[in-house]
Amino acid sequence: MMSTAAVALAAAAASTATTASAQSVSLVPPMTQNTANPLSAILSPAYAGMGIEPTSLYPFTGTTERNNLTYTLLTNLQKYTGVPPHIRVGGNAGDTMLYNASSSGYTIHQNAYPSGSGQPNPSDLLYFGPSYFEAMDNFPEGTPITYGLNLAYQGSGWLDGIVAQANASLNGVQNVNIVGFEIGNEPDLYGQNQFRTDGSWTPTAYGNQWQQAAVAIYNNVLKAKNIGTNFFEPAATATTATSRGQPFRIANLVSTGVAAENGIYIAGWNQHDYFYYLGVSSYQLTSDHLLDLSATSSQFKEWRDQSQDAYNTGKPYYLREMGSVGPTGIQGISDTFANTLWTFHFFLYAATVQVASVQIHMTAESYASPWQPTASNSDGSQPHVRSSYYAFAAIDQIIGATCNVRVAQYSLNNIPSGYTNRLASYNTYTDGNLQTLIAINTQPAPSGSSMGTVTFTYTLPAWSGKTVYLSQLTAAGSDATQNTTWNGMSYEASGTGTMTQAGDQPQQVTVGQDGLLSVRVRDSQAVVVNLGSQIGTQNNQINTANCQKLASSTSEGNDVTVSGTVQAGSAGSSAPTFSSQPTGYNPFRNSVALNARPELVLVTLVAAGLGSLLVAFS
Structure with missing residues (x-):
């Protein structure tokens, strides 16, 4: 297991290009979705x-x-x-x-x-x-x-x-x-x-x-x-x-x-x-x-x-x-x-x-x-x-397949010199709690060029001493047309689209006792930090109760912690509505519903290795 200080080294080592410069940005992401803004609704697995x-x-x-x-x-x-x-x-x-x-x-x-x-x-x-x-x-x-x-x-x-x-x-x-x-x-x-x-x-x-x-x-x-x-x-x-x-x-x-x-x-x-x-x-x-x-x-x-x-x-x-x-x-x-x-x-x-x-x-x-x-x-x-x-x-x-994930954007206010409009930070929340950190660096960096890095330094008091896993979305450069990898996987190497292991594998890291986590992200790269497990290894099993609830609902409620945040419409005021009050929505419903009566919705969720899971509810 790697120490907190080693995170920067691990991410930098994954790049085959020369590192030209390293700068940093500080983040204090909300630990729950209650104060995350803007916040999505629960995302459909077919989003x-x-x-x-x-x-x-x-x-x-x-x-x-x-x-x-x-x-x-x-x-x-x-x-x-x-x-x-x-x-x-x-x-x-x-x-x-x-x-x-x-x-x-x-x-x-x-x-x-x-x-x-x-x-x-x-x-x-x-x-x-x-x-x-x-x-x-x-x-x-x-x-x-x-x-x-x-x-x-x-x-x-x-x-x-x-x-x-x-x-x-x-x-x-x-x-x-x-x-x-x-x-x-x-x-x-x-x-x-x-x-x-x-x-x-x-x-x-x-x-x-x-x-x-x-x-x-x-x-x-x-x-x-x-x-x-x-x-x-x-x-x-x-x-x-x-x-x-x-x-x-x-x-x-x-x-x-x-x-x-x-x-x-x-x-x-x-x-x-x-x-x-x-x-x-x-x-x-x-x-x-x-x-x-x-x-x-x-x-x-x-x-x-x-x-x-x-x-x-x-x-x-x-x-x-x-x-x-x-x-x-x-x-x-x-x-x-x-x-x-x-x-x-x-x-x-x-x-x-x-x-x-x-x-x-x-x-x-x-x-x-x-x-x-x-x-x-x-x-x-x-x-x-x-x-x-x-x-x-x-x-x-x-x-994932758990039907309880939301995405929030985190506004960066201390962008380092030369990276204006090139950095983005998002977080995901599972059952309302912070689960994943997503750091994106879109600074153009052609293959073989001298590339900079930006260190995303997170303050995460609730994660102190916990294990996180770093997965990269990366390639040789922004101009690369081949050999992209994600989460240590390639879909090109097999020639058939089948996933094979390739490139740098996800890194396992312990958050410092002070709650600090530093992640280096190379120019033209994204890094995903997931709490407790490698992303995609634990959240790929269908949560029947969550998915049943999401699929059966025509409304997730009115508060921002359920439906996501929303601002004024295009005309500067609310558009005409079909009802006296907006009720939120269910992004999942039409993505999985079979041809069915409103009072009986049948949802077929096909999980790898599990066959078909048929959920019926009224």
């Missing part, structure tokens, strides 16, 4: 998920044979949290695809004579058949899926078509769980995409069509399957920050048909964002800018306000399409360790501003995808794991 562009489904899932790389990588994460990551199948292509029950085979066909509105891609450009949903069953058992339906098409029989698509999706899967629908993708852009006449397309018009579709799907599909009304996630907007998107803010949508019957059709609010978007953002992105933490906070302000307005309606807020660079990433940024650090930090940051679930968007030809599912047509690369996958492994091992 960190992925989104798949609908035309990229087959490369990721496989067809008659599953894609084993995808399956292995998702199963790895399932072993850490008890459930597979939440997958969203949706995107721009979804509003150009029509379901055709007579279409056979694992092929997305191009319509020879499209007549639907939309330019350059009409709303009936493509069509597909039942095999599309069969392919979804290649995901690990119990995978929760939000599925996007085509609202853009308004030709003859459009309403019957969207009902048929919804019904076929639920009937077509046996192994996975479709837990929610998006009705349309990014309706704020329908005028721009010429899906609708721009002058007549308003939030009111959208709300009316959305309500018409939701009611029809419930009456003709969900009701017969004993599925409740709240199965839909509006509005899947691209952005509410622009003049075109602002009318689609939550504060406005609650006065439209979306909020029909006091919001009974809404499972949660669904919006999209990217830190940077090719062809839209007005500057040239660099890794240096990506790793400037203030840039993320500034860019996300609108979405932070939207999440707070969602909270005021008593509904969760989902970020179902997200990423550092859309739509397909930038080589040399998206495929590097810089993006891994950004993604890891964003998962933590988003939780503290009341985002209930984050889906990082993937396409089959994207440097931003955490893995390359099939041979790439663009650069010829073979299937492989990208560095950003390690961010998912890290956040999932931190969350």
Whole structure:
């Protein structure tokens, strides 16, 4: 066992680069969540998920044979949290695809004579058949899926078509769980995409069509399957920050048909964002800018306000399409360790501003995808794991399977010279008590360069004399595209996505009797300190009571120690609400619930080596 003084040496020794300088920052984290602020709600085990562009489904899932790389990588994460990551199948292509029950085979066909509105891609450009949903069953058992339906098409029989698509999706899967629908993708852009006449397309018009579709799907599909009304996630907007998107803010949508019957059709609010978007953002992105933490906070302000307005309606807020660079990433940024650090930090940051679930968007030809599912047509690369996958492994091992973990951000006030906007500190609380310390250093540091370090010195009186374990998220540098490690593990070395031990193993350390703990974090690195055990080794067993309580509840209560902290909405005051008082929310409910009656929810949690644990409650 190592002494407190040895912590700095252990962390520094893990780096193969030369240490250029060492500076320090002091922290006194709250020992309980009562004074932690900002504080997340209890995190869903499926919090960190992925989104798949609908035309990229087959490369990721496989067809008659599953894609084993995808399956292995998702199963790895399932072993850490008890459930597979939440997958969203949706995107721009979804509003150009029509379901055709007579279409056979694992092929997305191009319509020879499209007549639907939309330019350059009409709303009936493509069509597909039942095999599309069969392919979804290649995901690990119990995978929760939000599925996007085509609202853009308004030709003859459009309403019957969207009902048929919804019904076929639920009937077509046996192994996975479709837990929610998006009705349309990014309706704020329908005028721009010429899906609708721009002058007549308003939030009111959208709300009316959305309500018409939701009611029809419930009456003709969900009701017969004993599925409740709240199965839909509006509005899947691209952005509410622009003049075109602002009318689609939550504060406005609650006065439209979306909020029909006091919001009974809404499972949660669904919006999209990217830190940077090719062809839209007005500057040239660099890794240096990506790793400037203030840039993320500034860019996300609108979405932070939207999440707070969602909270005021008593509904969760989902970020179902997200990423550092859309739509397909930038080589040399998206495929590097810089993006891994950004993604890891964003998962933590988003939780503290009341985002209930984050889906990082993937396409089959994207440097931003955490893995390359099939041979790439663009650069010829073979299937492989990208560095950003390690961010998912890290956040999932931190969350675990216990259904009682919250994240809090700790504000650093004594940033050392040269590290402004490069350091971040988060803590997690289990059953209300401090469990994990997370130190992040995003100072850009290319491989082989002279790298600095920052010592995070914690004052932890309640931890004096106790054992902690240090786990690193690290690579040779911020520009590294290979050989990332997390918690002493590699997912690349096997060539199959299977976890193998690699690199420096977690360090066991005793906190000083004075309650001081010093942790050195190299530039372009993150270190996670866990009390009592190596992170991921004790919190990966499902806590049935906690998960049952979380899954059955539609509200966790009103006080900040239960629901998380929240601030004023985008307009400077509370958004209109569905009830007289916001009731908090349950981020877990839609991530694990099977198709079930509201009065009887069945939750299947699949734990590695334990088979399926079926929890029934009323």
